[in-house]
Every structure is written in C-alpha cells, then in structure tokens.
Amino acid sequence: MKTYLKDLVEINGTKKSRRFAYFIQFLIIFSVITFSIETLPDLKPQTRVVLKAIEAFSVIIFTFEYLARIYVADSKPKFVFSFFGIVDFLAILPFYLSFGIDLRSLRLLRMFRLFRLFKLVRYNKAMHHFANAMKLAKEQIILFMIITLMLIYFAAVGIYYFENEAQPEHFSSIFSSLWWSIVTLTTVGYGDVYPITVGGRIFTFFILMIGLGIVAIPTGIISSSLTKAVEPHDDEKEDKLK
Amino acid sequence: MKTYLKDLVEINGTKKSRRFAYFIQFLIIFSVITFSIETLPDLKPQTRVVLKAIEAFSVIIFTFEYLARIYVADSKPKFVFSFFGIVDFLAILPFYLSFGIDLRSLRLLRMFRLFRLFKLVRYNKAMHHFANAMKLAKEQIILFMIITLMLIYFAAVGIYYFENEAQPEHFSSIFSSLWWSIVTLTTVGYGDVYPITVGGRIFTFFILMIGLGIVAIPTGIISSSLTKAVEPHDDEKEDKLK
Amino acid sequence: MKTYLKDLVEINGTKKSRRFAYFIQFLIIFSVITFSIETLPDLKPQTRVVLKAIEAFSVIIFTFEYLARIYVADSKPKFVFSFFGIVDFLAILPFYLSFGIDLRSLRLLRMFRLFRLFKLVRYNKAMHHFANAMKLAKEQIILFMIITLMLIYFAAVGIYYFENEAQPEHFSSIFSSLWWSIVTLTTVGYGDVYPITVGGRIFTFFILMIGLGIVAIPTGIISSSLTKAVEPHDDEKEDKLK
Amino acid sequence: MKTYLKDLVEINGTKKSRRFAYFIQFLIIFSVITFSIETLPDLKPQTRVVLKAIEAFSVIIFTFEYLARIYVADSKPKFVFSFFGIVDFLAILPFYLSFGIDLRSLRLLRMFRLFRLFKLVRYNKAMHHFANAMKLAKEQIILFMIITLMLIYFAAVGIYYFENEAQPEHFSSIFSSLWWSIVTLTTVGYGDVYPITVGGRIFTFFILMIGLGIVAIPTGIISSSLTKAVEPHDDEKEDKLK
Numbered sequence: 021m022k023t024y025l026k027d028l029v030e031i032n033g034t035k036k037s038r039r040f041a042y043f044i045q046f047l048i049i050f051s052v053i054t055f056s057i058e059t060l061p062d063l064k065p066q067t068r069v070v071l072k073a074i075e076a077f078s079v080i081i082f083t084f085e086y087l088a089r090i091y092v093a094d095s096k097p098k099f100v101f102s103f104f105g106i107v108d109f110l111a112i113l114p115f116y117l118s119f120g121i122d123l124r125s126l127r128l129l130r131m132f133r134l135f136r137l138f139k140l141v142r143y144n145k146a147m148h149h150f151a152n153a154m155k156l157a158k159e160q161i162i163l164f165m166i167i168t169l170m171l172i173y174f175a176a177v178g179i180y181y182f183e184n185e186a187q188p189e190h191f192s193s194i195f196s197s198l199w200w201s202i203v204t205l206t207t208v209g210y211g212d213v214y215p216i217t218v219g220g221r222i223f224t225f226f227i228l229m230i231g232l233g234i235v236a237i238p239t240g241i242i243s244s245s246l247t248k249a250v251e252p253h254d255d256e257k258e259d260k261l262k
Numbered sequence: 263m264k265t266y267l268k269d270l271v272e273i274n275g276t277k278k279s280r281r282f283a284y285f286i287q288f289l290i291i292f293s294v295i296t297f298s299i300e301t302l303p304d305l306k307p308q309t310r311v312v313l314k315a316i317e318a319f320s321v322i323i324f325t326f327e328y329l330a331r332i333y334v335a336d337s338k339p340k341f342v343f344s345f346f347g348i349v350d351f352l353a354i355l356p357f358y359l360s361f362g363i364d365l366r367s368l369r370l371l372r373m374f375r376l377f378r379l380f381k382l383v384r385y386n387k388a389m390h391h392f393a394n395a396m397k398l399a400k401e402q403i404i405l406f407m408i409i410t411l412m413l414i415y416f417a418a419v420g421i422y423y424f425e426n427e428a429q430p431e432h433f434s435s436i437f438s439s440l441w442w443s444i445v446t447l448t449t450v451g452y453g454d455v456y457p458i459t460v461g462g463r464i465f466t467f468f469i470l471m472i473g474l475g476i477v478a479i480p481t482g483i484i485s486s487s488l489t490k491a492v493e494p495h496d497d498e499k500e501d502k503l504k
Numbered sequence: 505m506k507t508y509l510k511d512l513v514e515i516n517g518t519k520k521s522r523r524f525a526y527f528i529q530f531l532i533i534f535s536v537i538t539f540s541i542e543t544l545p546d547l548k549p550q551t552r553v554v555l556k557a558i559e560a561f562s563v564i565i566f567t568f569e570y571l572a573r574i575y576v577a578d579s580k581p582k583f584v585f586s587f588f589g590i591v592d593f594l595a596i597l598p599f600y601l602s603f604g605i606d607l608r609s610l611r612l613l614r615m616f617r618l619f620r621l622f623k624l625v626r627y628n629k630a631m632h633h634f635a636n637a638m639k640l641a642k643e644q645i646i647l648f649m650i651i652t653l654m655l656i657y658f659a660a661v662g663i664y665y666f667e668n669e670a671q672p673e674h675f676s677s678i679f680s681s682l683w684w685s686i687v688t689l690t691t692v693g694y695g696d697v698y699p700i701t702v703g704g705r706i707f708t709f710f711i712l713m714i715g716l717g718i719v720a721i722p723t724g725i726i727s728s729s730l731t732k733a734v735e736p737h738d739d740e741k742e743d744k745l746k
Numbered sequence: 747m748k749t750y751l752k753d754l755v756e757i758n759g760t761k762k763s764r765r766f767a768y769f770i771q772f773l774i775i776f777s778v779i780t781f782s783i784e785t786l787p788d789l790k791p792q793t794r795v796v797l798k799a800i801e802a803f804s805v806i807i808f809t810f811e812y813l814a815r816i817y818v819a820d821s822k823p824k825f826v827f828s829f830f831g832i833v834d835f836l837a838i839l840p841f842y843l844s845f846g847i848d849l850r851s852l853r854l855l856r857m858f859r860l861f862r863l864f865k866l867v868r869y870n871k872a873m874h875h876f877a878n879a880m881k882l883a884k885e886q887i888i889l890f891m892i893i894t895l896m897l898i899y900f901a902a903v904g905i906y907y908f909e910n911e912a913q914p915e916h917f918s919s920i921f922s923s924l925w926w927s928i929v930t931l932t933t934v935g936y937g938d939v940y941p942i943t944v945g946g947r948i949f950t951f952f953i954l955m956i957g958l959g960i961v962a963i964p965t966g967i968i969s970s971s972l973t974k975a976v977e978p979h980d981d982e983k984e985d986k987l988k
Binding site for chain 2: 664678692693712713
Binding site for chain 1: 936
C-alpha cells in the first residue's frame with residue numbers, strides 16, 4: 021500500500037505518477053477558475069451550489085494527496101514543515117476553517133485558497149528555474165532594491181514640496197506622494213496624479229532621467245539571472261567543445 | 263507554359279520572377295490600404311464602387327497566383343496544406359464567400375482578408391528571421407509565459423480583495439481585475455482603472471517591483487533570440503578567423 | 505586671409521578654432537532658446553523687438569560662417585551639397601525668406617530654424633557616434649521596423665473589429681485605431697482611447713504579450729549598436745592583449 | 747578617549763563599531779519616517795510634540811557623531827569638506843537654523859533634513875557600487891544625455907507646431923510642449939496632454955519609434971555599468987582559471 025502511494029505521489033518517470041500529476045495540476049487550475057467565477061457578482065443560487073460542490077470535491081482530493089504525502093514521507097515532520105508541506109496545508113485550510121468561522125468577515129482567509137497555485141510549482145519546471153534564479157541573484161536584488169526604495173522615497177519628498185500647495189488633495193503628505201513616485205518611476209503613469217507646477221514638472225524630468233535607469237536594475241538582474249538559470253546546457257556544450 | 267509559370271512565381275534570381283514578386287508585394291500593400299480605407303465612416307458611394315473594383319482586381323490576381331502555384335508545385339496536396347498554401351487560400355476566400363453569405367453579419371470573416379499581410383512573409387527576409395527565432399526560443403517562451411500568466415492572475419486576485427469594496431464598478435470580479443493587472447504589469451497604464459485604497463496601492467507597489475522583471479522576460483527572450491537569428495554572419499566571421 | 509579663415513572654421517587642435525567652435529555652439533543654443541521664448545503667448549512688444557534683434561545677429565554670424573566655409577572649401581560645390589552644407593544653408597534660410605513671404609501663413613518654414621540644432625552635430629562627438637551606429641545597424645533596423653509596422657497595423661485592425669461598435673467615436677476606422685495601437689504597443693498609454701469590450705480586452709492582452717517584445721527590438725538594436733559605436737577602445741585593448 | 751571614539755565611528759570589523767553603525771542607520775531611517783509623518787495633514791498637537799522630541803533627540807546624536815568624526819579625523823579640514831563631512835553637516839543644519847529663521851517660509855530648507863538619507867551611503871555597499879558605476883560611465887552618460895535632451899527638445903518643437911492651434915491651452919509654447927515630450931518619450935503617459943490632430947499623431951508615432959531607443963540608452967548605460975560594478979568577482983574567477 022505504502023509503495024503504491026509512494027509510486028503515485030512522487031515525481032518519477034512512471035506512467036501512473038505522471039497521470040496523477042496531470043490530474044492534480046488539472047484540479048488546481050480548475051479550482052482556481054471556479055474560485056474566480058465565485059467572485060462574479062449576481063451569481064444564481066444554483067451556480068453557487070455547483071461551485072461549492074466542486075470546491076468540496078477538490079479539497080477532498082487535495083486532503084487525500086496531503087495525507088498520502090505525509091504517509092509516504094521518510095521523515096514526516098520534515099515534510100510537514102517543508103515549503104511544499106506548508107503550501108499543501110494552506111491550500112486546504114480555508115475550506116475546513118469555513119465550518120468554524122464565518123469567512124465573509126475573514127475575506128483575506130479565503131485568499132489562502134490561492135496557495136493552490138503554488139502547488140503547481142512542484143510540477144512546473146519554469147517555476148523551479150525561477151526559484152533557482154532568485155536564489156542566485158538574491159544579494160544583488162536586495163542591494164539594488166534598497167537604492168530603488170531610496171529613490172522612490174526621495175522622489176516622493178521632492179514632489180511633495182513642489183506640488184503640496186498647488187494640489188493639496190493629491191499630494192497631501194509624503195505618504196500620498198509615494199503613490200505618485202511609484203506610478204511614475206515604473207512608467208505606468210495612470211494619470212490620476214501628476215505635477216502641474218513648473219517646478220514639479222522640472223523635478224519630474226530629472227527624477228525620470230535618473231530614475232528609469234535605476235528602477236530598471238533589479239528587474240534587469242532578475243531577467244538576466246533567469247535567462248542564465250534556464251540555459252545550463254550552453255555551458256555543457258562549451259565543456260564538450262573543450 | 264509550366265516552365266514559364268514556374269520561373270515567374272518561384273523565388274529565384276531571374277529578372278522576371280523579381281518583377282512578379284514586387285508586383286505581388288505592391289498589390290498586397292495596396293489591397294491592405296484599400297481595406298483600411300473601406301472602414302472609414304461616411305464614404306461616398308462612388309468611392310465604395312472604386313474600392314470594390316480594386317478589391318475584385320486584386321483578388322483575381324491573387325487567385326491566378328494561387329492557381330499558378332498549385333499548377334507548378336511538385337506535390338500539389340503538399341503545397342495546398344503548407345503554411346503559404348493555406349495563407350494564399352484564406353487571402354482570397356472572403357471575397358468569394360461574400361457572394362454567398364452576407365458578410366455584414368459575418369464581420370470577422372472579412373478580417374480574413376488581412377491574411378494577405380502574411381503573404382508578404384514569403385518575400386520578407388525579416389519575417390523569415392522572426393519565424394526562425396520563434397522556433398528557436400519556443401520552449402523558453404512557453405515556460406515563462408506560464409509564470410507571467412500566473413503573476414498576472416495573482417495580481418488580479420490581490421487587487422480584487424483590496425479594491426472590490428471601494429470600487430465595485432471597476433473591480434467587480436477577478437475577471438475585471440485581470441484587465442487592471444494586464445494594463446499595469448505591462449506599464450501601459452491607461453488610467454481607466456487604478457487602486458484608490460491604501461492597501462491596494464501598497465499591493466500595487468510590491469506587484470510592480472516583482473512583476474516588471476518577470477513580465478519583461480518572455481519579451482526579452484524573443485528580442486535576444488531574434489537578434490541571434492539575424493546575425494548568423496558573426497559566427498561565420500569567427501569560423502573564418504579560427 | 506583664406507589661411508586665417510581656414511584655421512578658424514576648420515576643426516583642428518588650435519586655440520583659435522576651438523574658441524570659434526565654442527562661440528558658434530553657444531550661439532546655436534542661445535538662438536534655439538530665443539526661438540522657444542518667441543513661442544510664448546502674451547509676449548510684450550519690447551521683448552519681441554529684443555528677440556528679433558538677437559535672431560538677426562545670430563543669422564548674420566551664421567551667414568558669415570556659411571560663406572567662410574564655402575570660401576575655404578577645397579571643392580565649393582561638394583561642400584554646398586554636403587550634409588553640413590545643406591544644414592548650414594537651411595539654418596539661415598527662414599530669416600531671409602521672412603522678408604519676401606509672410607511667415608505667419610508659412611508656420612512650418614519657421615521650424616526650419618531648428619536645423620541649427622543639427623549644426624551642433626559638427627562639433628558633437630556623441631552625435632557622430634550616433635550617426636555611425638545608425639549606419640552600422642541600418643539593415644537590421646529597417647527589417648524589424650517592417651515587422652513592427654505590420655504588428656501595429658495588425659493590432660489596429662483587430663481592435664477596430666472588437667471596439668468599433670461599442671465606441672464608434674474612438675475606433676471609427678482602422679486609421680483612428682492605429683493611434684490606439686501605437687500608444688498601447690509603446691506602453692505610453694495616455695488613456696484617451698482604450699478597449700471596453702471583453703473581446704477587445706482579451707485581444708489587447710495577446711497583442712501586448714506578443715507585441716512588447718517585438719516593438720522593443722528596433723530600439724534594442726539602436727541601443728546595442730550605439731553602445732558598440734561608443735566603445736571602440738575595448739577592441740583595441742583586446743588587440744593589445746593578443 | 748580619542749582611540750575609543752575612533753574605534754566607535756570608523757568602519758572596521760569590531761563589534762563596537764558595528765553596533766554603533768547599526769544604531770546610526772536605525773536612527774536615520776527612524777528620523778526619515780518621522781519626517782514623513784510630520785507632513786501628514788490634521789496631526790494632533792500631542793503628536794507634533796512627540797515628533798519634535800524625536801527630531802531633537804536624533805539631531806543631538808547626529809551632532810555628537812559629526813563632532814566625533816571631526817575629532818578623530820587625521821586631517822580635520824579634509825573631513826569637513828569631504829562628501830560625507832558636508833552631508834553630515836547638512837543633515838543637522840536645518841534643525842539649528844529653525845531657532846533663528848522661521849522655517850515655514852523657508853520650506854525648501856527643511857528638505858535638507860533628507861540629506862540624512864545620504865548618510866546611509868557610508869554604510870551601504872550598494873550605494874558605493876552605484877557611485878563607482880556612475881564614475882565609470884560618466885563620459886558616456888553625459889554624451890547620450892545631450893542626445894536625449896536634443897531629442898526631447900526636437901519632439902517638443904514638432905508637437906508645438908502640430909497641436910498649438912488645436913489645443914492652445916495645453917501646447918501654449920515650446921516650454922509647455924516640453925512637458926508632453928518628457929512624459930511621452932519616457933512612456934509614462936499620464937494622459938493629461940496628448941495630440942489630437944492627425945499630423946500631431948503621425949509625428950508622435952515617428953518620434954516614439956525613433957525616440958524610445960535613444961531615451962533608453964543613458965538608462966541602459968547606467969544599468970550595465972552598475973551590473974559590472976557589482977560583479978567584480980567574475981573577473982577574479984576568470985583570472986584564477988587562467
């Protein structure tokens with residue numbers, strides 16, 4: 021029995037385990053879609069019942085999968101407190117909690133159901149690469165994140181002094197100016213807040229000229245380290261050539 | 263006769279085939295422009311007649327070209343079901359269908375006329391490079407497209423929880439929140455929807471910091487593989503040097 | 505006399521020619537600033553007189569410089585029809601034309617005064633690099649410009665079919681939809697036009713996912729070839745190492 | 747005594763100096779946060795008193811630190827006029843000035859308190875890298891900044907001629923058109939000003955096609971030189987391999 025389950029839930033080349041993996045992945049995506057549909061306003065009561073039933077079904081499967089993984093684990097506590105152990109637990113938690121607590125008041129708890137998406141990581145090669153790349157470039161990302169944060173803060177203070185008097189409703193404090201500096205330095209530019217004074221506009225020009233290059237660095241680091249993480253075969257090729 | 267047509271429609275160095283190619287390319291661009299003019303509102307009836315005539319003329323030429331290509335093909339079924347065979351067919355289809363069906367009700371079918379643009383690929387070196395580059399980086403693009411989709415979805419769910427109560431008209435469900443997360447993570451930022459709650463804005467900040475780097479990856483991969491595909495002579499040079 | 509002028513206007517290491525170059529550069533920037541001030545509404549008549557005087561003064565100097573350059577040129581017709589010869593001529597032309605024709609009706613002609621900015625190129629190292637880089641990558645840029653144009657056109661046709669009925673005022677024809685596709689694919693996103701139908705939004709999503717990478721290519725090529733053009737010393741270093 | 751202070755304020759490996767560094771860094775961030783809170787409107791008088799007290803406390807510490815640094819410096823004038831000497835001085839100046847002058851009228855002076863953020867640079871590795879990278883690429887950045895400025899100016903003049911008549915309130919002069927060209931070429935696109943004439947839109951298209959690549963260059967140079975500055979160990983590895 022234990023060997024059968026081990027073969028089923030563990031990622032190895034057997035046909036059985038691959039089918040099980042595809043089934044779980046399908047169920048994750050399916051339950052995420054039903055989760056999205058649930059948020060639609062003006063749903064019919066029948067639809068709600070169907071969605072509830074689908075939710076109950078998938079939670080039962082996920083619970084079985086979770087228990088099976090604990091059962092077959094070499095070290096049970098190690099699995100329970102591992103990344104995937106916690107993700108598996110959080111993915112089913114909100115459903116069981118909903119019997120005890122009224123979740124309508126605890127809306128954020130329902131969002132925990134989204135942790136199911138992280139369950140996909142177990143099977144997803146791309147996500148593994150992503151995790152590796154993040155580890156690789158962790159130090160650099162943190163260093164430049166600090167510079168980016170300082171720049172965003174500096175931009176917010178500057179624009180506050182230039183625009184506060186002209187637009188007290190939009191630039192009421194440095195905290196509300198931070199919203200402007202985030203939206204501007206990422207070049208999203210919604211257009212809900214923008215400088216109208218000459219000083220503020222000249223300041224925006226300088227901040228944009230300096231800032232765009234700096235804000236682009238952490239994202240550039242992630243991109244390049246991801247590209248590295250995804251192309252390990254290149255080095256292998258070179259090794260063979262040598 | 264067959265040899266004459268073969269010389270004409272096949273891409274080889276002869277003067278005759280080059281002239282034919284330029285003529286077809288001109289006709290493609292010309293018919294695409296008339297297609298655009300047709301969409302202008304308040305066109306005079308005389309203009310419509312002229313446009314119809316031009317359309318009829320170009321379809322006749324394209325039909326002749328299509329039939330000639332089938333006639334000269336070594337394997338007729340192979341050409342008909344090849345990429346360019348299908349493109350050539352779809353480029354003339356809407357015109358002949360318009361006699362049978364009322365195209366005003368089947369507006370999307372008229373869009374098939376745009377397939378003529380793909381006919382340009384046959385002659386266009388840049389598009390060949392593009393197709394090669396896409397093949398080269400196919401696997402990577404798919405892997406990171408999945409991550410991008412997950413991130414966009416995750417952003418939509420997050421903003422839904424933060425903004426749904428404050429702006430039920432813009433963030434009515436996860437599906438409508440998806441529009442926000444696409445527009446924001448691509449930094450287009452139309453400004454039709456944006457967070458107004460403090461929680462939503464802080465969430466936007468984190469999503470932008472993480473997201474910009476990730477969304478940029480698939481586009482970065484396309485760019486770099488395209489640049490590779492367009493510079494094969496560099497390797498040749500190196501080979502010569504060695 | 506000719507030797508003196510040659511020494512003055514030609515770019516060589518002498519102190520005299522350097523001083524003359526700085527003076528001309530200063531005059532170019534100064535006359536461009538006065539040109540900008542002239543466009544300010546509600547200028548006092550006195551200010552207008554002063555600006556006119558400055559303009560007349562700089563044109564006289566530029567005319568002297570132009571004539572001196574012709575005088576000292578080894579081959580006069582070659583200089584007159586060279587890039588800088590034409591630029592020098594166009595920079596002074598609007599002033600002399602303004603005596604004959606009423607420039608208020610020929611507003612575009614006044615813009616020719618801006619050609620003075622191109623005179624800066626003669627002295628500006630950065631602009632020389634830029635010109636070289638453009639020549640280097642000319643073929644690639646043209647190839648991908650074609651793809652970019654096709655994509656922008658394709659996006660415009662698509663959005664026209666999705667949004668024309670819902671927003672006939674913004675997407676009245678393919679030509680007006682082109683404005684949307686330019687603003688969206690460059691991620692500027694003014695927010696004056698944006699899709700509101702579900703189909704149009706899904707189409708926007710796909711176009712953005714595909715398009716951002718492609719639109720970035722020509723700009724990427726310019727950037728990289730400019731970086732190459734500005735770093736020739738790297739190769740020299742390598743040569744020395746070898 | 748001097749030895750004790752030297753050990754404390756200088757950055758060396760000792761436990762004492764590390765603790766002092768963390769304390770100063772914490773105080774900088776803490777005083778920056780209180781500075782932000784002070785800008786909030788509708789603050790209670792008690793809160794203001796608390797904030798004033800915190801401000802006084804941190805200034806006293808920073809003053810002690812500044813005097814200690816002067817005391818232990820090998821060459822006192824050299825420290826006072828060094829970058830960090832000036833930063834340390836400007837960080838405490840506004841507080842002492844506030845006794846003499848009414849700062850409400852000299853709002854900009856209060857902004858000098860932000861110089862405390864630069865005090866963080868002393869301890870921050872990332873900022874050191876940033877400063878080095880800027881020095882490395884200084885020449886290139888200046889060269890392309892000039893091109894960028896010329897392009898932004900050129901775009902402003904162009905749009906002024908196309909849009910001035912149609913939208914005299916937004917494009918009243920070249921100076922107000924500059925705001926449009928900055929916001930557009932950085933792709934921020936607030937949507938407060940945008941072309942509405944056909945000519946202006948076609949001009950925008952060409953400017954965007956040309957401009958995006960050029961505006962991206964200075965930012966690209968900063969990014970790449972920063973990446974270089976942060977990865978010196980790569981060269982070391984290569985050296986070892988050789």
